[in-house]
Amino acid sequence: MMLDNYISDLLYRYQCVTVPGFGAFVAETVPAQVNGSAATFLPPRKIITFNSNIKNNDGLLANHIAANENVSFEKATEMIAQKVASWNYELDQRNAxxxxxxxxxxVNGEEKNLVFEPANTTNFLVSSFGLSQFVSPEVKREVLKQEVEVLEEKAPIIFTPERKKNNFAFVKYAAAIAVLGTVGLFGYKMHYDQQVAEQTLVVQKNVQDKLEAQIQQATFFIETPNVTAVELPVVEEKLPYHLIAGAFRSEENAEKALQMLIDQGFKAQKLEKNKYDLYPVAYGSFATLEEAEMEKQKLKSEVDAEAWLLID
Incomplete structure (x- = not known):
C-alpha cells in the first residue's frame, strides 16, 4: 500500500494529516513571493512540515484509506500500523x-532526531492550480545609463540660432495664411447657407399650396392598417461571476482542461487571456454573486472540488 499517495491526496484539502503512531504532516499556506535580484516569482503555495509529536489517530487518514481500498475502518487502521512499523524499522537502521x-x-545524531526536508516539487494549494514559478531577468539600469552618457559625449547637440529664426518666421506666415483662409471660407459658407435657406422656403411654399388643393378635392377611405410584427433584439444576459477551476499559461492545456470539465457535465468555458498571460478555465459563469456562491458550496460538498471566484 502506497501510504504516501493517500497522505498527499489529503494535503490538497486539509492543513494537517496525522499518521497514527508516527507523526503529522502540516501544510502552511504562504502568499506569493519575489526572491533574489533576478526576480524569481513564486505563486501562493502550501509549505509542508513534519511534527513527530502529533501521533493521535484523528480518523482522517484511516477513513480515506477505507473508502479507497473498500475495507473497514479497523482494517485500514491495522494497515497503517503495519506501514508505520516498517518505517520505524528503516529509521532505526538510519535509512532515509x-x-x-x-x-x-x-535520522540525525545519536539521539535519533527526525529531520524532514520538503520536496517543494508539488503545490498543494488548490487555488494556485496551473500557476508555476518564473524568473524575470535582472534590469541593469546603471549600465544602460552609462552607455547613454557615452553616446551623448560623442554626438553633442548644437543649436543654430539663424535656422531657428527662419523657421519661426515661416511658422508666422503660415499661421497668417491659415487665419485668412478660414475667415474667407466662413464668409462664403454663410452666404451659401442663406441662399439655400431662401430656395428651401420657396419650394416648401409651392408644395404646401399643391397639397392644400389636393386635400380639398380628395375623398378619404379608411382602411385597416397592416400590422407587421417587429422582432425585438435578443439581449444577451451578462454573467460576470465565474468559478475558476484553474489558469493555464498554455492555451492547449486550457482547452484540455475545458474538455475534461465538459465531459464531467459542467457548463465550463475558457475565458479570455488575463493580464498575467494566463487562460482561466471556469466550472461555470453566473449572473449574481448568490448563484456563484451556491454553486461553489455545491462543488465542495458533492464532488469535493475547490474553486475560486473571479468577478469581471
Whole structure:
C-alpha cells in the first residue's frame, strides 16, 4: 500500500494529516513571493512540515484509506500500523524515508532526531492550480545609463540660432495664411447657407399650396392598417461571476482542461487571456454573486472540488 499517495491526496484539502503512531504532516499556506535580484516569482503555495509529536489517530487518514481500498475502518487502521512499523524499522537502521511529492525524513545524531526536508516539487494549494514559478531577468539600469552618457559625449547637440529664426518666421506666415483662409471660407459658407435657406422656403411654399388643393378635392377611405410584427433584439444576459477551476499559461492545456470539465457535465468555458498571460478555465459563469456562491458550496460538498471566484 502506497501510504504516501493517500497522505498527499489529503494535503490538497486539509492543513494537517496525522499518521497514527508516527507523526503529522502540516501544510502552511504562504502568499506569493519575489526572491533574489533576478526576480524569481513564486505563486501562493502550501509549505509542508513534519511534527513527530502529533501521533493521535484523528480518523482522517484511516477513513480515506477505507473508502479507497473498500475495507473497514479497523482494517485500514491495522494497515497503517503495519506501514508505520516498517518505517520505524528503516529509521532505526538510519535509512532515509522518501515520501513521494512530500519530502524526505532522515535520522540525525545519536539521539535519533527526525529531520524532514520538503520536496517543494508539488503545490498543494488548490487555488494556485496551473500557476508555476518564473524568473524575470535582472534590469541593469546603471549600465544602460552609462552607455547613454557615452553616446551623448560623442554626438553633442548644437543649436543654430539663424535656422531657428527662419523657421519661426515661416511658422508666422503660415499661421497668417491659415487665419485668412478660414475667415474667407466662413464668409462664403454663410452666404451659401442663406441662399439655400431662401430656395428651401420657396419650394416648401409651392408644395404646401399643391397639397392644400389636393386635400380639398380628395375623398378619404379608411382602411385597416397592416400590422407587421417587429422582432425585438435578443439581449444577451451578462454573467460576470465565474468559478475558476484553474489558469493555464498554455492555451492547449486550457482547452484540455475545458474538455475534461465538459465531459464531467459542467457548463465550463475558457475565458479570455488575463493580464498575467494566463487562460482561466471556469466550472461555470453566473449572473449574481448568490448563484456563484451556491454553486461553489455545491462543488465542495458533492464532488469535493475547490474553486475560486473571479468577478469581471
Amino acid at each position: 524515508l522518501i515520501f513521494d511529492k512530500i519530502g524526505t525524513i532522515n
